[in-house]
Amino acid sequence: MLNAIKPSKKTVILYLLVPVVLFIFTVFVPLVTALVYSFFEWKGGPKKTFIGIANYKQLFQDGVFWQAFGHNIYLVIACIIGQIGIAFVLVLMINSKLVKCKGVHRTFGFFPSTISAVCIGLIWNMIYHNKYGILNWFLKAIGRPDLCQVWLNNSKLVMLLVTIPLIWQYIGYYMVILQSAIASIGTDVLESAEIDGANGVQKALYITLPLIKNTVLVCITLCIAGNMKAFDNIFVMTKGGPGTSSMVMAMYGYQISFNQSNMGYGSCISVGIFVLSLLVIGGSQALIKYITREKEA
Template sequence: MLTTIKPRRRTVMLYLSVPVALFVFTVFVPLVTALVYSFFEWKGGPSKQFTGLANYQQLFRDGVFWQAFGHNIYLVVACIIGQIGIAFIMVMFVNSRMARLKGIHRTFGFFPSTISAVCIGLIWSMVYHYKFGLINWFLRIIGRPDLQQVWLNDSKHVMLYVTIPLIWQYIGYYMVIILSAIASINTDVLESAEIDGANGFQKSVYIVLPLIRNTMLVCITLCIAGNMKAFDNIYVMTSGGPGTSSMVMAMWGYKVSFQQSNMGYGSCISVAIFVLSLLVIGGSQWAIKRATRNMGD
């Protein structure tokens, strides 16, 4: 007869105290501190002047911040389609009977997500380089030097160019999550669908997706949270330029806080990033759950 070992409540609380303390110290305390500082005019020195809601009034009139917010939304939409969409397609291919060397596909697919974001930014900066970059080199090889350009100086399309490395880096990350979800599906369900004549597309859309709906919702939430605070790759590649064409919220908050030495307004931007991220995540979850509920009806 098996007996369940149930630790005392005091023991459980003792084990949880360290991670909870770390969470409070690294997440909750900085957030509360930023909220407090957002009501002050503070240049980073010992003196602070209380200004009430002046920083928030300035935020609503700050065109650069709202342009950066639009860029973050662009990243969210592009990465949900690019990262999660491509990851799902690749997972279905890896799990198909046509695929060979499945372990290698999984390993190399996940590899880019293990590289530092700064290194990814440097690698793709070299890819986009005008003289030595891979893209312009390929255009010269195929006899189309007229198509060469300074890619990251194109203010009209620079957001697309900085989004491509983000998509490339995290496809493997979402592949691993989706693979683990699909592994939990009973193979009898998929075999029954094949017997009924369902093709690969039909199995993917009408069987696999509904069964891993909760996992896909987690992937979308992670994708939104990650891209609402995007910073590293874009800072290395463009620093928000040309002008503010690739500026994102976190980078604008960094520049205001540390380059303009306006810590009070920078804290206000940090609070706004947190609130807007919660609103976007909550809104997306509500919309997805409502859409799936309507599909079920």
């Protein structure tokens, strides 16, 4: 058997060079460019006019942007509960002794995560369709045609309706992450809890959840980051309507930048999304750590 050869530092740096360069040009450079353009009045052509922090003053006073930010927070809260919460419950059910063909359940659970967000939006658009949608068909089938409506035109329900596909799509994604974390828990720990008389709910809340809290924190961070930049599904389903009742920050930035050709203010919105996302992620992590510390004390 050949002895493993430890690569030199130069070899490691060489292998890391390509992904680091790609990261710089795909993430860091666009971010810096957006920051620079946010200080200009720019319509997309060669002419740019420096206006200082005027775009940021406008952003703080922009009611549509802050309404969109509220919608993103709604998505974050709903998806943390829906995606991670449901995924945790499903993983516990799959790991139970009563469920057979566990691999099949995991595969079908993860399958929606592999579908394009545009396809998901189109599928759920058909479900909500007022004439041909399965939702209105079901209501007619059970004798409640009075409840049928043009669902995505209801400004009071539209945020809930666009959130449901997001939750459904990514439950399987978090199932895989949580499954790998729960699999690392020794069976002797759970068996000891059973001997002591703990039921399934008690084992989940007081043993499993505390032991995978770091993984749950990672899941929450990923969930917040994903939903703070939500765009695809909602764009396909409502384009932010009716009015601005389902507008999210990324879509608002898209409309300002490309529909109104205001690249300077659109860049300012992008910077705002980045800063607010960092604040929400940092605030959520601090809150979770504080709650955990209080319980341990």
